[in-house]
Amino acid sequence: MAALREVFDVTLLATLGLIFFGTLVGAYLRSRRCDPCLKSFESFHVTLERVNGKIIWGVMELEPTGLELRYRNLVQDANHVESSYILYGEEYGEIQAIFRYVDDLAEESRARRQRDLERSFHPGPLRRLGRGVRHFFNIAGESLSEMIGVLVGRLRKPAGRYITETGEAHLKSLGSEVIGQVGHVHDPLLERYIGQKVVVELLEDDEVHEHVGIFKNYSADFLEFLDVQFPQRQALPLGSDLRADTPWVSATRKGNLIQVVNHTGQPVLLQSLALINEGEEDEEDLLNVVVDAGETLELHPSRDFAQANLYLRVVRELDMIVPRHRARIRHRAECQEPSILPEIIFDLGVILRRNSRLDHQETRLRAELAENPASALAASNLGAILAQKQQFAEARQWLEKAYAMRYSLPDNGRRTYMLLNEVRRRQAKVNSATIPLAAHSTSTHQGHSVSVDGH
Numbered sequence: 001m002a003a004l005r006e007v008f009d010v011t012l013l014a015t016l017g018l019i020f021f022g023t024l025v026g027a028y029l030r031s032r033r034c035d036p037c038l039k040s041f042e043s044f045h046v047t048l049e050r051v052n053g054k055i056i057w058g059v060m061e062l063e064p065t066g067l068e069l070r071y072r073n074l075v076q077d078a079n080h081v082e083s084s085y086i087l088y089g090e091e092y093g094e095i096q097a098i099f100r101y102v103d104d105l106a107e108e109s110r111a112r113r114q115r116d117l118e119r120s121f122h123p124g125p126l127r128r129l130g131r132g133v134r135h136f137f138n139i140a141g142e143s144l145s146e147m148i149g150v151l152v153g154r155l156r157k158p159a160g161r162y163i164t165e166t167g168e169a170h171l172k173s174l175g176s177e178v179i180g181q182v183g184h185v186h187d188p189l190l191e192r193y194i195g196q197k198v199v200v201e202l203l204e205d206d207e208v209h210e211h212v213g214i215f216k217n218y219s220a221d222f223l224e225f226l227d228v229q230f231p232q233r234q235a236l237p238l239g240s241d242l243r244a245d246t247p248w249v250s251a252t253r254k255g256n257l258i259q260v261v262n263h264t265g266q267p268v269l270l271q272s273l274a275l276i277n278e279g280e281e282d283e284e285d286l287l288n289v290v291v292d293a294g295e296t297l298e299l300h301p302s303r304d305f306a307q308a309n310l311y312l313r314v315v316r317e318l319d320m321i322v323p324r325h326r327a328r329i330r331h332r333a334e335c336q337e338p339s340i341l342p343e344i345i346f347d348l349g350v351i352l353r354r355n356s357r358l359d360h361q362e363t364r365l366r367a368e369l370a371e372n373p374a375s376a377l378a379a380s381n382l383g384a385i386l387a388q389k390q391q392f393a394e395a396r397q398w399l400e401k402a403y404a405m406r407y408s409l410p411d412n413g414r415r416t417y418m419l420l421n422e423v424r425r426r427q428a429k430v431n432s433a434t435i436p437l438a439a440h441s442t443s444t445h446q447g448h449s450v451s452v453d454g455h
Contacts, residue, residue, distance in 0.1 A: 034062050037222040037321050040116055041100055044109060045072070048087070049096040056085045060098075065089050092221055096204070098321040102227070113319075117226070120216055121195045190218050190329065199331040200225060202322055207349035207388070212333045213320070223329070224321050229345050231269065231313035238308040248314045249291075258299040258308070262291040266315035267342045269415070270297070275305035284311070286361065286381040289411040290342065290418070297410055315345055343418040351388050358385055376405035380416045387419065392427045399423060 034042075039062060047057040048069060058069030066088040075082040087095075105113065193215045200215075200223070201208050213225035236244045242253045249268055252259045262268045268291045272284040282303075291297045301308070351358065365382040368375055383398035399420045406413025 034064050035219050035221060037217050037219045037224040038062050038067060038098075040120075040217065040224060041098060041319075041321060044100050044105075044113070047099040047101070048085075049099070051094050051096050058085060066091070093323065093325070095323055096326065097202070099230070100319040102317045102319060117216075187218065190215075193329060193332065197333040198225075198329050199333045200322070201328045201330045203326045203352075204349070206352050206355060208352060209349040210330070210344070210347050212344060215329060216319075218324070221324060222321050223324055223327050224319070226319045228318055228320055229266075229341065230316050230318050230320070231345050232316045234312050234314050236310040236312060238310065244310075246314075249312065251310055253308070256301055256304060258301070258310070259296055260291055260299065260310070261296045262293060264314065265293045267292050267346075267414075268315070269313040269346045270299075270310065271313060272311045273299065273301060274309045274311070275301060275303060276307040276309065277305055281309065286365075286384075287377075287410070288381050288384055288415050288419075289409065290346075290415040291411065292414070299410060313346065315342075343421055346415075346418065348384060348388050348419065348422060350390065358388065361385060374405065374408075376402045376408045376413075376416075377410075379405070380409065380419070383416075383423075384419055387423050387426070390426075392423050392430070396420065396423050396427070 038060075041060050042062045044060060045058065046060050046069070047055060049055050056069055058071045061068045061070060066086060069085045069087075071083055071085075100113075102110075102113075194217065196215055197212060198215045199210050199212055201210055211225070211228050211230060213228035215223070216226050217224045234246065234249070236246065236249060236251050238244050238251055238253050238258065244251045248262070248264045250261045250263065252261075258273075260268075260270065270287045270289050270291065272286050274284045275282045282305075285301070287299070289297065362382065362385050365378050365385070368378045369382065372378070379398045380402035383395045383402060386392075386395035386398065399416055402409070403413050403416045403420060406416060409416060
């Protein structure tokens with residue numbers, strides 16, 4: 001035995017054995033742990049939008065180190081054929097949002113989604129226990145790590161010849177790592193909103209927009225929402241064939257007249273029209289008009305054109321996952337009247353920094369109004385731009401002027417009416433923040449109206 005101890009250092013073997021065991025446990029937990037928000041979208045067909053505007057869609061396959069989107073059909077690139085797209089975990093910060101379109105799910109996927117909702121909002125005893133244990137480890141993680149350090153120190157006294165000082169440091173580190181893998185970020189404030197309808201502020205380019213949805217879950221990196229009525233961007237090209245169709249909207253050209261038909265059960269927002277001559281796209285003409293469900297609207301461009309691109313927003317019902325650094329839950333949302341839902345969905349947003357494109361459009365619209373003060377469309381669009389810049393007083397003046405001439409607008413003033421209501425709500429919110437508490441408590445009994453011309 002003495003010869004054996006001379007060959008093998010028992011202290012080193014004991015230290016290595018404990019470190020090896022702790023490493024195995026930590027590695028197993030890491031290999032099993034995926035982001036809980038992303039996990040609920042696994043095996044569903046999703047659309048991933050990156051901050052740079054790149055959009056990819058496919059069936060999500062999730063791993064602890066990243067995700068893969070498998071295309072339904074092969075994609076021919078310049079030099080090869082692609083069948084999937086890989087996004088690594090360190091690239092998650094470049095995600096704008098991940099969408100799962102509820103109105104596009106197959107029956108089997110809808111049933112799987114419903115089962116997931118039942119487990120999330122009506123968990124059984126074991127699921128509640130598991131969530132409670134994770135929250136406990138997360139809250140008590142620092143204390144438990146200190147406890148492991150004390151325990152290792154106490155064990156080292158009778159076993160000092162087996163556990164070296166270097167091994168003690170490794171064991172403390174591994175204990176902390178294992179505890180970190182068991183728990184996940186716990187936020188008591190967010191916990192109370194799970195299953196509730198909320199208003200989320202989402203950073204989109206340089207603008208902040210509000211969306212309403214049911215808050216389902218959160219993690220260290222993401223927030224997950226359900227049943228969001230989202231205004232999806234669409235581009236409708238009108239070429240030489242004189243007609244363009246999508247499942248939601250169709251457009252027909254007759255000379256310089258463009259007829260737009262809304263095939264959905266929700267309003268559609270026509271944002272702008274870009275005319276194309278000799279292959280070059282002219283500067284976009286702002287529209288800001290609404291086509292109600294099932295209606296047809298006519299556009300009369302002021303210039304001749306060979307082709308045109310119509311830019312619009314279509315309401316889609318979807319679930320979405322957004323990074324926490326790009327989104328905040330701001331309000332608890334109450335049930336809204338169906339009549340004001342389009343106003344919430346097509347909100348103007350708030351500009352965070354100076355935008356040269358908007359500045360140029362504002363200058364152009366002011367020049368157009370100086371030349372033709374009776375242009376209701378220019379007045380409405382100028383009011384919308386000023387509202388985005390939070391210049392509410394002047395914005396309201398231009399919008400009221402446009403609404404007074406509403407029957408000369410393509411949608412008879414429906415969008416202008418929405419914008420006026422939004423400006424009034426924002427003004428009321430700003431004013432309420434500056435009213436003394438006693439005055440505010442008195443005024444709440446009186447209420448206020450956001451109507452225009454008797455509406």
